[in-house]
Amino acid sequence: MGQDVEIADVSMRFGDFYAARDINVHIEAGEFFSFLGPSGCGKTTLLRLVSGFMDPTKGQIKIGGKDMRGIGSNNRPTAMIFQNLALFPLMTVAKNIGFGLEVRHEPKAERNKKVEELIELVDLHGVGNRKVSELSGGQMQRVAIARALAVSPAVLLLDEPLSALDLKLRHHMRAELRNIQRRTGVTFIYITHDQTEALTMSDRVGVMSIGKLEQVATPDVIYNNPATAFVASFVGETNRFQGTISSIEGEYAVLDTSSGTFSCKNPQHLGQGEEASIFIRPETVFLIQKSDAPNLLTCEIHHLSFEGAYAVVTLKTDQGQLLTMRLNNDGSAPRIKVGDHVKVTFSRHNAFLLKNGDFSSA
Numbered sequence: 001m002g003q004d005v006e007i008a009d010v011s012m013r014f015g016d017f018y019a020a021r022d023i024n025v026h027i028e029a030g031e032f033f034s035f036l037g038p039s040g041c042g043k044t045t046l047l048r049l050v051s052g053f054m055d056p057t058k059g060q061i062k063i064g065g066k067d068m069r070g071i072g073s074n075n076r077p078t079a080m081i082f083q084n085l086a087l088f089p090l091m092t093v094a095k096n097i098g099f100g101l102e103v104r105h106e107p108k109a110e111r112n113k114k115v116e117e118l119i120e121l122v123d124l125h126g127v128g129n130r131k132v133s134e135l136s137g138g139q140m141q142r143v144a145i146a147r148a149l150a151v152s153p154a155v156l157l158l159d160e161p162l163s164a165l166d167l168k169l170r171h172h173m174r175a176e177l178r179n180i181q182r183r184t185g186v187t188f189i190y191i192t193h194d195q196t197e198a199l200t201m202s203d204r205v206g207v208m209s210i211g212k213l214e215q216v217a218t219p220d221v222i223y224n225n226p227a228t229a230f231v232a233s234f235v236g237e238t239n240r241f242q243g244t245i246s247s248i249e250g251e252y253a254v255l256d257t258s259s260g261t262f263s264c265k266n267p268q269h270l271g272q273g274e275e276a277s278i279f280i281r282p283e284t285v286f287l288i289q290k291s292d293a294p295n296l297l298t299c300e301i302h303h304l305s306f307e308g309a310y311a312v313v314t315l316k317t318d319q320g321q322l323l324t325m326r327l328n329n330d331g332s333a334p335r336i337k338v339g340d341h342v343k344v345t346f347s348r349h350n351a352f353l354l355k356n357g358d359f360s361s362a
């Protein structure tokens with residue numbers, strides 16, 4: 001069964017460079033937790049710290065309540081799956097899966113029994129005697145998962161394990177991984193730079209940017225209530241207008257921008273006169289006929305991209321800023337074409353104001 005992982009005040013410095021800085025997060029036993037962030041933000045570093053390949057410069061990592069400092073990777077209740085899987089291509093599937101047990105001198109009968117169970121668990125029935133080099137990408141993935149689970153880890157660490165697979169297989173393996181995690185109850189710490197992967201699979205997601213943990217929350221909160229400008233722009237598509245706060249109205253604020261004056265939620269409780277950005281998801285922008293609606297923008301249709309169930313519409317405001325809108329193909333929207341002049345609006349409940357952040361890696 002899974003154990004909890006506490007990462008308390010952890011920093012990792014290489015020379016002058018912080019690959020991870022003041023990371024605090026408590027991952028529950030049996031949770032599927034993902035770290036999501038762009039390349040170089042410190043995801044693998046964090047995983048290596050949990051697995052014991054290195055100790056943090058500062059802070060503490062506890063697994064199952066026990067401080068892990070000084071405990072090497074072989075003696076931690078963790079197993080790791082690498083991006084390249086690191087399987088033995090010329091060994092059979094069963095040999096690969098049983099490898100860790102053999103190293104630990106587990107008696108043969110018990111080893112075989114466990115390998116059989118794992119083959120069932122990851123749905124590899126009938127291929128136990130095949131060489132790994134003869135398997136498909138998805139099958140290899142399953143072997144890697146079974147091999148990691150063979151040593152009964154309390155925490156499984158997965159470093160972008162699906163990135164080498166094609167899109168269809170990746171979708172399938174997401175669901176498989178989630179199923180395996182539920183069936184085994186092992187704590188999964190998954191890292192990825194793919195937001196859809198993180199949002200669809202995880203109980204909670206930690207979004208990282210250049211060594212820092214920006215927000216830890218459930219997928220819906222990450223998407224609907226991003227805590228920082230970085231999270232808002234990295235996770236999902238968004239429209240952004242920069243401006244200055246002209247007034248505060250309870251939990252809402254009014255932002256003056258070059259494209260107009262907009263009212264929106266103010267989750268960071270920013271004050272009048274502050275520079276900030278307003279973020280609006282494409283699916284919350286609507287066409288409107290009236291000219292007296294709040295949060296109104298007059299635009300020209302700049303580009304239309306038909307995607308089947310919906311169209312992605314790029315609009316150009318009178319001031320020349322582009323914004324995108326999603327138009328559902330359910331017959332309710334008026335017909336529009338490139339060059340048309342339209343009015344669009346968004347609800348102040350669906351737009352959020354956040355302090356301008358560092359967008360360099362978003």
Ligand SMILES: Nc1ncnc2c1ncn2[C@@H]1O[C@H](COP(=O)(O)OP(=O)(O)OP(=O)(O)O)[C@@H](O)[C@H]1O
Pocket residue numbers: 014018019037038039040041042043044045046193
């Ligand atoms: N041993 C090391 N010595 C010096 N710098 C390092 C070392 N390991 C990692 N770094 C640096 O720390 C930063 C974070 O690296 P890390 O591998 O954790 O990123 P990542 O989020 O896993 O990126 P990717 O998505 O590309 O795998 C990078 O700038 C990297 O160059």
Ligand SMILES: [Mg+2]
Pocket residue numbers: 043044045159
């Ligand atoms: Mg990495």
